[in-house]
Amino acid sequence: MNPSQPLPAAPSPSLLRIQxxxxxxxxxxxxxxxxxxxxxxxxxxxxxxxxxxxxxxxWGGYQKSAYLLATYGVFGVIGPALxxxxxxxxxxxxxxxxxxxxxxxxxxxxxxIAKIAMSLVFGLAVVCLLTIAAVGFGGVRIDAxxxxxxxxxxLLGTMPFCAMGLWIGTLVKGDAAVAVVNLVYLPMAVLSGxxxxxxxxxxxxxxxAVIWPSWHLAQMALGVVGQVPDVRYAHHALVLxxxxxxxxxxxxxxxxxx
Numbered sequence: 001m002n003p004s005q006p007l008p009a010a011p012s013p014s015l016l017r018i019q020x021x022x023x024x025x026x027x028x029x030x031x032x033x034x035x036x037x038x039x040x041x042x043x044x045x046x047x048x049x050x051x052x053x054x055x056x057x058x059w060g061g062y063q064k065s066a067y068l069l070a071t072y073g074v075f076g077v078i079g080p081a082l083x084x085x086x087x088x089x090x091x092x093x094x095x096x097x098x099x100x101x102x103x104x105x106x107x108x109x110x111x112x113i114a115k116i117a118m119s120l121v122f123g124l125a126v127v128c129l130l131t132i133a134a135v136g137f138g139g140v141r142i143d144a145x146x147x148x149x150x151x152x153x154x155l156l157g158t159m160p161f162c163a164m165g166l167w168i169g170t171l172v173k174g175d176a177a178v179a180v181v182n183l184v185y186l187p188m189a190v191l192s193g194x195x196x197x198x199x200x201x202x203x204x205x206x207x208x209a210v211i212w213p214s215w216h217l218a219q220m221a222l223g224v225v226g227q228v229p230d231v232r233y234a235h236h237a238l239v240l241x242x243x244x245x246x247x248x249x250x251x252x253x254x255x256x257x258x
Contacts, residue, residue: 018106022114030118036083040122044076045129047195053137062227065138067197069130070150070221074214075194076126077154080119081161082168082181088115089169090177116162120155127151142225150224157217160240163247164213170254188212213243 030036052068092098101111131147134140142150165181172180189195191205192215198206209215216236223231 015107015110019110019113022106022110023117026114026118027121030080030084030088030122036087037122040076040080040083041125041129044072044079044126045133047075048072048130048133049137051196053133062197063140065134066140066142066225067222067227069134069138069140069142070225070227071194071197071218073127073130073150073154074157074218074221075189076130077119077123077158078161078189078214078217079185080122080126081158082165082185083178084115084119084122085162085165086168086181087165087177089166090173093169094173112166116158119158119162123155123158124151127154146224146226150221153220153224154217157220157240160213160217160243160247163244163251167247167251167254170251188214192218194218213240216240 048068052065052072089098092101098111102108127150131140131142135142164184168180168184169177191201192198192209192212193201194214198209201209216239219228219231220233220236222228223233
């Protein structure tokens with residue numbers, strides 16, 4: 001070989017390969033974090049078993065096990081979205097990993113899509129576990145098409161909560177993000193009727209439930225499983241899209257200042 005001849009340039013990795021690797025490593029990271037992985041997978045299923053299967057009681061015209069399959073499905077998918085972005089981003093900002101990602105040749109959007117993919121994988125796992133409990137022990141009968149629509153509704157509905165978590169992650173650092181996310185996540189879940197139906201709440205709390213994006217997603221999920229009639233899907237979807245845009249805008253402004 002002529003020593004003066006330049007070496008051929010190494011082929012650049014494809015964007016698809018970069019995205020796949022980043023998403024895989026993000027998933028491995030959270031799987032190796034028991035404080036994230038175990039509660040995200042276990043809590044919705046444990047609460048569902050307790051409230052839908054163990055505690056007795058009838059809910060009028062509702063099928064309790066099917067109703068709570070939808071609402072705990074919402075609870076289960078928004079947890080990884082909020083914690084994955086909120087806590088993950090806060091820790092990575094504090095340790096300087098986000099800055100390293102920014103100066104690397106990897107496109108910035110790959111980092112965020114990897115976190116979305118991680119939250120979707122965890123969300124799908126939660127829905128599958130809830131479905132096994134509901135069908136196997138709760139007497140729920142759901143056909144493949146309806147189940148597919150429920151899964152699609154729940155997973156697409158995580159976008160506002162990914163955006164909300166992203167914004168929280170730009171506000172605080174490290175362990176403080178865990179407390180802040182919990183202060184948002186748990187009251188929002190309870191007050192939007194994810195743990196128990198809203199008719200068990202005082203009238204004023206029932207009216208205020210519309211301020212929570214989780215309530216809008218829950219109404220769509222309940223409509224899919226036939227527990228709420230005449231659901232205004234377009235209205236609820238518009239609220240979720242608007243929520244996503246608002247929190248993405250707030251997060252982008254914070255990241256530009258960081």
